[in-house]
Amino acid sequence: MPYFWTALLLLAKRMIKHTFLCISILIFSHELRAQKVIARQGHVAFFSYTSVENIKAENNQVLGIVDLQHGDIAVSMLMNAFIFEKALMREHFNESYVESDIFPKATFEGTIQDFDVNQQEDQTRIVKGNFSMHGVTKELEIKARIEHINENYIISGTFEAVVKDYEIKIPPLLAGNIAKTVSVNFRFECLPYED
Template identity: 40%
Template structure:
């Protein structure tokens, strides 16, 4: 996971002429969760091992997570999710690389959550799709808080639902991203105390 985070950081910092880190934030413990209401039983999972980098100097952002990091209330659900649906041995991670649209970092000087649009490529189950997502960002106590909620259709990522349960599982799930990032203290590190 540390190699993946370093790769994300290098990709975002590549081509940035200044080593000054103002406007860059990262986390290794972001949260991505999803929820799907079904007639049989609601499906919910959380992954708190999300590496993310946000750079307001360039407007870029990226995150990466291991699919097996999703935790379910029921171990059988988790097993089916990894083996039958997301095939996590074959497709071990999901990534997003993109940028903020028409968002000025100077907005963060004003207290409160600020609406933003994020656009980029989401890769899941070996399929990459271009998406545009509404988000909010807020600078509070030195931390950058970023949130987004958006739908993901299993068919868009070639995730097959077995015929036996096809009518019992939602075809679109709600994905929630919740990041609490610290400022980067240099070109390759994070702020003291982290």
């Protein structure tokens, strides 16, 4: 009989340990999900100013995800999703400049420096990472504003992209129409990530 009680006690301890482990895994996985936010329709726009012609394009098909615990950020955008004022500009952009059939996406992977997930006030932080476009990857440091509203985050900012850094060839005839440096604006309204 004592063996029976010992076996029952061991079984009860294992069940308690197993139950505790299962609950811990569920809580931990929920916390991991809650620590990521995603923008499924982020906004990126660029502007090229010259005395000959201004070129502006906008893209609302940009995916961005942020790991709030570590401050890691990843962005992916389809190059052929940029909308221009003129259809001919869009055609030249996709076929001749960024060659979106060969290089369909631009990506950014980086880290928000000194990000404080617990801070309720707006934060201005430097985001360091690698921006890849047209088959070329460059390190960037971007100043970003981070707004924390309830469980949502809005990340916005501006940076300059030098056209020749990304091996984009501009025909000499059109060199006066396209700026050497293009201003890029972004805004991501990030919501809690759910599987």
